Amino acid sequence: MIRIQHLTKSVGVDKIPVLKGISLDFQRGELIALVGASGSGKSTLLRCLALKEKWDKGNFVVDGQDILKDPFAGKRKIRREWAYLEQNPHLNLNRTALKNVLIGQAGQTPLWRMATGMVRSDDYMGAMDVIEQLGLLEKAHQKCDKLSGGERQRIAISRALVHGAKVILADEPVVGLDPKSQESVMETLKQLCVEERVSVLTVLPLELAERYATRIIGLSGGEFAFDIAGRRLTVRERNML
Numbered sequence: 001m002i003r004i005q006h007l008t009k010s011v012g013v014d015k016i017p018v019l020k021g022i023s024l025d026f027q028r029g030e031l032i033a034l035v036g037a038s039g040s041g042k043s044t045l046l047r048c049l050a051l052k053e054k055w056d057k058g059n060f061v062v063d064g065q066d067i068l069k070d071p072f073a074g075k076r077k078i079r080r081e082w083a084y085l086e087q088n089p090h091l092n093l094n095r096t097a098l099k100n101v102l103i104g105q106a107g108q109t110p111l112w113r114m115a116t117g118m119v120r121s122d123d124y125m126g127a128m129d130v131i132e133q134l135g136l137l138e139k140a141h142q143k144c145d146k147l148s149g150g151e152r153q154r155i156a157i158s159r160a161l162v163h164g165a166k167v168i169l170a171d172e173p174v175v176g177l178d179p180k181s182q183e184s185v186m187e188t189l190k191q192l193c194v195e196e197r198v199s200v201l202t203v204l205p206l207e208l209a210e211r212y213a214t215r216i217i218g219l220s221g222g223e224f225a226f227d228i229a230g231r232r233l234t235v236r237e238r239n240m241l
């Protein structure tokens, strides 16, 4: 289980508070959508959870391990087991989809492997299995510059899974994609939650949140406005954002 308690974060020289005491528990297999107005703190929350931003205060416990108490061990666990997906995934466009999946990102892979691109044959089989599971088998040997936005996002998801992600943090993973690609990325994330018990915490537009998420959290001014499961938002909740 993942437990976040009283996460606070302020930014800039004036120490403007962006997250004001966020507390959240979540379990394996949940697909949680974060919704909220621009500037409400959604990206900052994901970046704090990915340990890409320093927390001002708060507790962060994952599978019983206190992540902030021993920052070295904590960072290692989060880097190994949590994947942070950005709107435009960082892929090496001159390499094939398969190579991108195999080689991984900084922090997941030894530097020599990133530089040389050398991989073991066992790893090939595992990566191809995941690529097939995500419906991209025929694209595996294509260079990433030939892939669509949705395919690139699914390659980034494959890469996260091959490198052992148990939790995926995704910041607007479908922004700029056509409706069909949006659907394929969202179906992929949903399938991972149901079948592989991966947890996904993602910033989404409201309509996709209502369609795909098992839980919707509304953020307003750095605080949770609501946290609902198994239903659509009421008019009152929509007005809170």
Ligand SMILES: Nc1ncnc2c1ncn2[C@@H]1O[C@H](COP(=O)(O)OP(=O)(O)OP(=O)(O)O)[C@@H](O)[C@H]1O
Residues within 6 Å of the ligand: 011, 012, 018, 036, 037, 038, 039, 040, 041, 042, 043, 044, 045
């Ligand atoms: N490093 C920083 N320095 C100054 N202000 C920052 C910094 N990082 C974030 N902010 C401010 O904090 C607030 C929250 O930003 P954040 O990116 O988390 O919002 P968001 O909800 O993800 O917005 P959007 O939907 O527009 O991406 C914004 O007002 C932003 O300008």
